[in-house]
Amino acid sequence: MTSSDTDIRPDQTSAPEATPLPRQSSSTETEDLPVISMGQFFQRIYQVTYSKTIGLIIILLTAVFVFIGMMLQQAPSGTWADPAGRDQFMSMMHAKYGAWATLLGGVGFFHVFSSIPFFVVMAALAISITGCTSHRIPQLWQQWRNPRVLVSDRFFTAARYQASIPISQKDDQAIHVVQDKLKAAHYRVKRGNDTSLYADKYSWGGFGTAAAHLSFIIIMVAFVVSGLTGYQGTVNVFVGGDAIPVGDKTGLTLQATDFNAVYDDATGRPLDYVSHLVLKDGDSVVAEQDVRVNSPMSYQGFAFHQNNYGMAVDVTVADSAGNTLFSGAVPQPYTSQDNKFSIGQFTLPDLGLIVQVLSPVSGTTNADIGPGQLGFAIYRDGESDAMATSVVDQGTSATVRDLSLTFVREGQFTGIMVRQDPGAAWMWIGSILLVVGMTVTFTFRHRRLWVRAQDGKLLLASADKEDSGFREHFNQLVSQAQTWFSVRSK
Amino acid sequence: MINLAKFLLDASLVFILLALVTNLVLLSASRRVSRVAAAKTSAKVAVGAGVGGGSLSDTTVVDADVTDADAEAATPPPAKATQKATPLNMASFGTGFTIVGWALLTAYIIVRMAITGHGPFSNMHEFAVAFVWGIMAAYLVAFWKFKVRMLSLIVLPVAACLDFYAISLGVGVETLVPALQNNVLLTLHVGFAMLSYGAACVSFAAAILYLIYPRLKLKMSRDKLDEIGYKSAVVAFPLMTIMILLGALWAKTAWGSYWSWDPKESAALVTWILYAGFMHARVARGWRGTRSAWLLIIGFAAVMVAYFGNYFLGGLHSYR
Ligand code: HEM
Numbered sequence: 001m002t003s004s005d006t007d008i009r010p011d012q013t014s015a016p017e018a019t020p021l022p023r024q025s026s027s028t029e030t031e032d033l034p035v036i037s038m039g040q041f042f043q044r045i046y047q048v049t050y051s052k053t054i055g056l057i058i059i060l061l062t063a064v065f066v067f068i069g070m071m072l073q074q075a076p077s078g079t080w081a082d083p084a085g086r087d088q089f090m091s092m093m094h095a096k097y098g099a100w101a102t103l104l105g106g107v108g109f110f111h112v113f114s115s116i117p118f119f120v121v122m123a124a125l126a127i128s129i130t131g132c133t134s135h136r137i138p139q140l141w142q143q144w145r146n147p148r149v150l151v152s153d154r155f156f157t158a159a160r161y162q163a164s165i166p167i168s169q170k171d172d173q174a175i176h177v178v179q180d181k182l183k184a185a186h187y188r189v190k191r192g193n194d195t196s197l198y199a200d201k202y203s204w205g206g207f208g209t210a211a212a213h214l215s216f217i218i219i220m221v222a223f224v225v226s227g228l229t230g231y232q233g234t235v236n237v238f239v240g241g242d243a244i245p246v247g248d249k250t251g252l253t254l255q256a257t258d259f260n261a262v263y264d265d266a267t268g269r270p271l272d273y274v275s276h277l278v279l280k281d282g283d284s285v286v287a288e289q290d291v292r293v294n295s296p297m298s299y300q301g302f303a304f305h306q307n308n309y310g311m312a313v314d315v316t317v318a319d320s321a322g323n324t325l326f327s328g329a330v331p332q333p334y335t336s337q338d339n340k341f342s343i344g345q346f347t348l349p350d351l352g353l354i355v356q357v358l359s360p361v362s363g364t365t366n367a368d369i370g371p372g373q374l375g376f377a378i379y380r381d382g383e384s385d386a387m388a389t390s391v392v393d394q395g396t397s398a399t400v401r402d403l404s405l406t407f408v409r410e411g412q413f414t415g416i417m418v419r420q421d422p423g424a425a426w427m428w429i430g431s432i433l434l435v436v437g438m439t440v441t442f443t444f445r446h447r448r449l450w451v452r453a454q455d456g457k458l459l460l461a462s463a464d465k466e467d468s469g470f471r472e473h474f475n476q477l478v479s480q481a482q483t484w485f486s487v488r489s490k
Numbered sequence: 491m492i493n494l495a496k497f498l499l500d501a502s503l504v505f506i507l508l509a510l511v512t513n514l515v516l517l518s519a520s521r522r523v524s525r526v527a528a529a530k531t532s533a534k535v536a537v538g539a540g541v542g543g544g545s546l547s548d549t550t551v552v553d554a555d556v557t558d559a560d561a562e563a564a565t566p567p568p569a570k571a572t573q574k575a576t577p578l579n580m581a582s583f584g585t586g587f588t589i590v591g592w593a594l595l596t597a598y599i600i601v602r603m604a605i606t607g608h609g610p611f612s613n614m615h616e617f618a619v620a621f622v623w624g625i626m627a628a629y630l631v632a633f634w635k636f637k638v639r640m641l642s643l644i645v646l647p648v649a650a651c652l653d654f655y656a657i658s659l660g661v662g663v664e665t666l667v668p669a670l671q672n673n674v675l676l677t678l679h680v681g682f683a684m685l686s687y688g689a690a691c692v693s694f695a696a697a698i699l700y701l702i703y704p705r706l707k708l709k710m711s712r713d714k715l716d717e718i719g720y721k722s723a724v725v726a727f728p729l730m731t732i733m734i735l736l737g738a739l740w741a742k743t744a745w746g747s748y749w750s751w752d753p754k755e756s757a758a759l760v761t762w763i764l765y766a767g768f769m770h771a772r773v774a775r776g777w778r779g780t781r782s783a784w785l786l787i788i789g790f791a792a793v794m795v796a797y798f799g800n801y802f803l804g805g806l807h808s809y810r
Contacts, residue, residue: 052775063760067760232746267664293744305744435735
């Protein structure tokens with residue numbers, strides 16, 4: 001609800017005003033600084049967290065950051081953390097923005113959503129929302145359980161909505177009538193004394209706002225949980241190939257037994273693509289199904305999404321002891337500068353090596369790598385000259401520097417995005433709460449009414465925010481009240 | 491078949507323009523009328539307000555804003571009598587044309603959905619049509635509730651431009667890329683977007699009218715425009731929230747992650763935060779009136795950026 005208590009200040013006597021903090025003398029201090037106790041200190045900090053102005057500034061600041069992230073091209077996720085990737089991205093940005101790029105990059109505008117200032121603003125937002133909500137809840141509770149029933153005389157002449165009706169009954173009788181009528185109209189009625197009452201509707205409506213704010217905290221927490229504890233990776237599975245491990249430590253393996261893509265005849269655009277996947281946990285098959293773009297496969301919090309597909313080479317790498325270091329489909333999305341080779345690559349992180357696999361572009365002939373052959377080039381991470389190269393026929397292996405490289409076959413791969421997202425459930429809980437909370441807030445506004453019978457008149461007043469709907473309701477109520485007391489013009 | 495449907499769309503533009511012209515004539519006529527009636531009316535109000543104590547009737551309902559004589563509903567008798575002659579009949583035409591324009595759009599969308607087999611979310615043409623539909627729907631609801639015809643002078647030109655834009659894009663039907671094939675979620679996503687953006691357009695119209703109010707010499711109170719702006723935003727905001735969440739849900743099923751800071755996602759988020767800012771400026775700083783109106787205008791500008799964003803922002807939503 002939006003009404004604030006300041007509107008009904010006229011009644012000073014019953015207002016539980018915040019008692020001013022006791023002032024302490026500073027005479028004993030050498031410095032002339034006001035002395036504040038620990039409690040006051042935290043009180044001040046708390047005041048900052050629930051300051052609505054600061055809250056508003058933080059909200060607008062958030063908008064500014066998101067706006068920057070929208071307007072400027074952002075480095076693809078992970079690029080910024082990797083120095084080589086960052087350099088490459090920055091050179092692109094230099095081409096685009098010239099000298100400004102250095103400045104924009106320096107303040108983190110090319111990776112806004114993982115930049116420290118953004119995290120700081122989001123943290124401030126979370127703190128502010130928490131402060132506002134925890135500050136508001138006792139007030140809401142008060143208005144719900146223990147609303148102010150009595151108001152001052154002046155209130156009836158100063159309030160935003162006010163009316164006075166002549167009555168012929170005695171004051172207490174009149175109030176009784178009003179009480180019954182308002183109750184019948186689904187008002188909650190509380191008697192102040194014999195001649196006055198307080199009535200309201202939707203006194204719980206304000207909790208919708210509290211729920212909406214709380215839900216936003218839940219969503220933010222879900223975001224953090226997803227970011228910190230989730231798993232995200234892409235596995236390229238060779239169609240019809242062996243099962244390959246999912247990540248390092250999951251114990252899961254994934255196999256694609258079949259793949260189909262359907263194209264639109266006219267445009268050649270893909271209409272549908274489907275992989276038949278088999279998931280094993282250890283030795284047992286735990287899931288098997290067709291996976292297409294909008295129907296992922298799930299298992300124990302892991303979701304397997306169809307991501308992309310294409311041609312790839314199936315390779316394995318083993319060390320001299322026979323341990324498999326790599327096994328899987330390697331797509332070849334790049335082309336060499338002379339347009340002779342299709343190139344793909346994978347890393348052997350434990351050895352700090354990058355392995356490139358090169359196939360001749362179909363239709364070209366060249367002396368280095370023949371049709372049906374695959375070239376391997378091994379690089380040390382960060383170096384640009386290959387430390388070793390080798391050309392291998394399909395179905396055979398070569399040994400290079402203690403590594404056994406096998407070119408198993410060539411064919412189709414399907415790219416499967418694997419996500420494990422422990423925050424997702426909270427994300428949806430928060431979302432539902434957000435929508436419900438907001439709807440409650442906007443639909444069930446707290447409506448309050450104070451009524452008093454005095455000197456042959458019935459006084460009605462409300463201090464709620466100006467609203468044509470409520471004004472109409474108030475006016476209607478007033479004309480109804482006239483009929484209750486049947487005061488036709490004398 | 492689609493060409494037949496195109497006729498519906500063309501006709502909708504005609505009716506929107508007809509409604510606009512009718513309302514223009516009507517409003518300028520009633521302004522002239524009200525200026526004539528103004529002298530009498532103001533005299534009457536002065537009497538009513540001056541007495542206050544209750545000699546006119548025993549019951550006094552004191553409105554805090556005495557000037558807030560409800561715009562068209564509470565027009566005092568003399569003016570009404572004069573209006574009857576011309577503008578009042580035209581009023582039903584103005585409203586009628588608007589409803590027909592909206593109904594034609596509805597029919598076009600239904601026929602098109604029957605042909606394509608999916609909701610209006612596959613290209614800019616379909617978005618534009620849905621957007622116009624949302625704007626018209628929101629305006630009609632606002633008109634029914636607040637009876638402020640003046641809003642149409644801002645809303646209908648926006649609707650007409652978008653409708654024209656939609657027609658200029660052509661009505662061709664394309665096949666869907668797999669990511670777009672999850673019909674129900676996407677249809678809902680776009681549906682909520684359009685209702686929300688439509689409400690945002692109405693709040694934008696109210697904000698503009700609020701700002702130029704001093705030049706308009708309207709019968710209605712300025713505060714009412716402020717209220718319409720706020721209430722429309724209050725409708726737009728939860729709808730926008732649901733739209734964003736449905737989008738996230740769809741992204742989760744299609745791409746595996748519910749949020750990827752795609753520019754179009756960011757644009758929707760900026761818009762959402764701006765409307766949140768608008769509401770908090772109101773509750774926190776008591777911002778009303780002019781500043782509040784500017785925030786609504788910025789908010790709707792953000793809606794337009796979010797809407798046309800795929801032309802210049804790139805990213806996952808970059809279909810044309
Ligand atoms: C982006 C995050 C936020 C969302 C989605 C949000 C949502 C809302 C909504 C929907 C309302 C109801 C507005 C109305 O009745 O017109 C509201 C009111 C309010 N918000 Fe927020 N809010 C957010 C952040 C904050 C922050 C950071 C503060 C702290 C300063 C805050 C303080 C308030 C207060 C004090 C009210 C009025 C509550 C009342 O009258 O009961 N909000 N908020």
